[in-house]
Amino acid sequence: MLETKIFHTNEIKEAAEKIREGECVSFPTETVYGLGADALNETAVSKVYQAKGRPSDNPLIVHVSSKAEVAKYAKTVPAVAEKLMSAFWPGPLTLIFQVKEDVFAPTVTAGLNSVAMRMPNNEATLQLIKEAGTPLVGPSANTSGKPSPTTAEHVYHDLKGNIAGILDDGETGVGLESTVLDITDPSRPAILRPGGVSKEALEQVIGTVYVDAHLVSADEVPKAPGMKYKHYSPEEPxxxxxxxxxxxxxxxxxxxxxxxxxxxxxxxxxxxxxxxxxxxxxxxxxxxxxxxxxxxxxxxxxxxxxxxxxxxxxxxxxxxxxxxxxxxxxxxxxxxxxxxx
CATH class of the missing domain: 3.40.50.11030 (Threonylcarbamoyl-AMP synthase, C-terminal domain)
Structure with missing residues (x-):
């Protein structure tokens, strides 16, 4: 069992070193706490699934520290993406792009030809990503299926002994995960998961936005996190x-x-x-x-x-x-x- 260390914001270099060593470190965002690992390291990403007890057919969101990084990993960055990133990044908006081959660990995309990326609005985490020198996967840092964590204490409760550390920056702001917008077809942007950026706010920037409201079945690979029938469930009904x-x-x-x-x-x-x-x-x-x-x-x-x-x-x-x-x-x-x- 790992010793799970609480890192404070003056210990970001130490937390980043754990990331570079292939370990998992939870990080704060403006939405919920994420479970970070090197998105380019298959062994590190597998530890995320193990820590959460998460099915490996569920793709992971990749967190970057700048808009410029997207072009390293996306096949194309359409004009609609540029508008959205300018308007909402850093912030609670995840964009799904067509992904270049062989850039991410295979389990990041769950075998799909697309990848979800966002730039979180939390200075400590942006520094962590820069210091680690790699994009980070960042599903919610909780046991899979349970309510997402909004404090470092929530993370410690769920994952102590299973991850190397938690970067503590206090309680998160929005409290609900990011909006996930599929722009793999730029002519038909579609919300796969509602979140901190509303449909109305998106439409003010790019015009018509569609909503893909279906929940995936147990044997279907979701294109984005949070599309399963039951999720976020506490112990009690x-x-x-x-x-x-x-x-x-x-x-x-x-x-x-x-x-x-x-x-x-x-x-x-x-x-x-x-x-x-x-x-x-x-x-x-x-x-x-x-x-x-x-x-x-x-x-x-x-x-x-x-x-x-x-x-x-x-x-x-x-x-x-x-x-x-x-x-x-x-x-x-x-x-x-x-x-x-």
Whole structure:
């Protein structure tokens, strides 16, 4: 078992040395913590899959430290990509390019002829990539299928003893992973995973953007991470509640009658109205604040694993703007299970 060291931001050179040695080091981004390894080193990349318990048919996002690096690895960099990188990099937007042959470790692309790349908006991680001298794969630094980590402590909880280190730069900002946009056909850019950059924001820069909403089956190779049917799941079952306080009261009564100890994942105003001694609350922030709810979703799902909750009732949000990404993650955590359906 490895000793997992917590690296602080004044120890980036030491963390980069571990990367160059072929080890895995978790790094912070503006979205969630990623699990970094040298994207050009097959042995190093295989350690990512081993640490996460991740199926090797799931491609990995490659993190770069500059827009110029993309041309080293993509077959072409279309004009639409240039516009998007200028507008949103560094930031929570992943772009899928046609990939040059034999540049990345084979498991990075999961056998596909495309690769996902992004430039994270975190100065410590950009320095880490530059210091390591190589692009880094960076799936979320959690046990595969569990809620993504938004703090170094979350990473340590899941992966201690399985990775060489964690670069700690505090809590992440957005809290949901990046938007994944497929531009392998530049005439038809398509969102494969909603995230921190909305469809509307993308369309302001490049015009019409399509949405590929299908979830891949167990035997299908996904083109991007996060396209499986169930994902981001805590230990406890999750049920989505979409409705007013009366609906919430019905849901609480229904599951308490079944003997469940209920975790309440909802806005602070609703919690104040519904709270009783036999409920375990976690606040998503002020009522209607989707930015805060998105920021706190994964932390909330993880919180209940430290309690005696046996079931989580989680608040739905309207599917517009960032709410699309929030509901995408919540539906996967819940297996699309809504109360009353």
């Amino acid at each position: 999750v049920v989505i509640v979409d409705g007013d306080d009366k609906v919430w009261e019905e849901a609480i009564a229904f599951y308490q009658h079944k003997g469940e100890k209920i975790g309440l994942l909802a806005n602070e105003d609703r919690i104040a109205r519904l709270q009783s001694d036999d409920l375990i609350p976690f606040s998503l922030g002020k009522e209607g604040n989707i930015e805060m709810a998105a920021h706190r979703l994964f932390a909330g799902l993880r919180y209940f694993e430290t309690t005696n909750a046996t079931l989580i009732l989680a608040e739905a949000f309207p599917e517009k703007g960032l709410g699309i990404a929030y509901m995408n993650r919540l539906k996967k955590a819940a297996g699309a299970h809504f109360f009353g359906e």
